[in-house]
Structure formats: C-alpha cells, structure tokens
Amino acid sequence: xxVFHGVAYLLSRFIAPDKSYGAMIYTFADGKLTPYxxxxxSGDCAYLEAVEDGPNMLVSYYSSHEGSTNIYLDVVPxx
Numbered sequence: 001x002x003v004f005h006g007v008a009y010l011l012s013r014f015i016a017p018d019k020s021y022g023a024m025i026y027t028f029a030d031g032k033l034t035p036y037x038x039x040x041x042s043g044d045c046a047y048l049e050a051v052e053d054g055p056n057m058l059v060s061y062y063s064s065h066e067g068s069t070n071i072y073l074d075v076v077p078x079x
Contacts, residue, residue: 001028004052007079009036011048011059023048023061025076037076041065052078 001010008028016022023041025048026033039048041063048061059074 002050002052002057004050004057004078009050009057011050011061013046013048021045023063025050025059027079036079039063039072039074039076041072044069050076 001008010026010028010033012024012026014022014024020042021044023039023045024035025037025039027036039059039061041061043064045061045063045065048059050057050059056075056077059076060071062069062071
C-alpha cells in the first residue's frame, strides 16, 4: 500500500469472474477498497510496486499475459 498526494492505493493481484488472475490498483478510503486501475496483466502475475513520479505513479510488476513471463512498467495517473 502507498499513499500519494493523500490518497491510499493498494496494488494487488485479483481473481476475475472467469477465475483468471489479473493485476489491479485499488483506492482505500472510509474502510472500503474501490477498483481504480486494472493493469494489462493475466496468468502468472504479481509483485506490483509503485513510486510517485509527479502527477503519476510508475508501477512495476511481472506477468505472463504475452506468453512468456516478462517485467512491465506502467505509468498510472494519480487521483
């Protein structure tokens, strides 16, 4: 979990309704998690980590959604 600009973000793997795995960023406020941004990931994916970069967060993770397992870096706007 990270707090950027006063907003709490939880970066996690999730299970979709079709039982596949994905990567999601949630916001946390008032005791409630709210989906914020689903990342392009599936299959074997995990270990999301983020750093603040001005108005964005840089999120690294690994995923096997393109066949082989690779490491990705996404730019996600902050709220």
